[in-house]
Amino acid sequence: METVPRNVKIGGALGFLGGIISVVCLAFFFRPEETALVDMGVYMLLAAMFFSLAGGLTRGGQWSWNILLLMTFLTISAIGCAVVFSAIDLYVAITLAVIGAVIVASLSMPSARTWTDRMRV
């Protein structure tokens, strides 16, 4: 069985961590009000996007390297838009953006490209 490159492992772990942080923040910032629905929805969206990135960086992932990179950039953009709309805590946003940037860095290695394209379903 082919070994997973270390940078792909790190990228996948960080994607999972980003998803976990988003879910924890969803619980932490929960308010039982109708006006809080948008904020809660943004945390859910970010959790889904980070978990999907983690899924893409595993064996039999759903995306090619190109799509995976595009989705990472879209995730970072979603964090930026959430900050603009004040729907997310600023420190959480900075943490998630840094995680997204490190995932981009891990994907930029040549080994990540060959591995994700070969291991795709």
Added chain:
Amino acid sequence: MKVQKDHSVAFSWFGIIAVATFIISWICAASIDTAWEFGVNVLSEFGISDTDARFYFNYGCIIAGALVIVFGFGHIATAKNAGHTVGGAFLAAGGIMLLLIGLITMDSHDPHYFVAVSAALFVFCSVVAVAAGNWAAGQKMFAGIGICVSLTVAAMVFVYSVAEIGAYGIILGMIWLLAESVRMIVSGRKN
């Protein structure tokens, strides 16, 4: 190992110097006109300031605009695909409008608003077109910067005031212009 450079490296410096010029003129104008507040007053108010800030801002816009025009035409000259060509054309048009912002100040009302909004729209279209061009040319990391910048600025339109969009949008635009200049330097080097 001898490193050869094509003209894109030379043109990229126009973008870097344009950003540096605009930042310096902004800092000088803000330090002279202390009544101007970030995110409260629009940048164009520097152009009609009672202090010397108006000279720094207006001349800064004219010089930076001229440099962006050259950078835009350089972008067209060294284009790898249609995205780069269209993006360069939009950027040159944005540079013309930036130059006009320095000439047609805010006290002229409608003509100034026309050139200011046109400059913003042309540069935004350039970011989108160049991002598409970079993606098609395989320079996906630089395309990603364009994607993030364009989506964040688009979100700002729905939430922020004109003064805030102007200030934050120009900062993001300058970051993108620097990144695009770096891309041209990187892609211009041949082994």
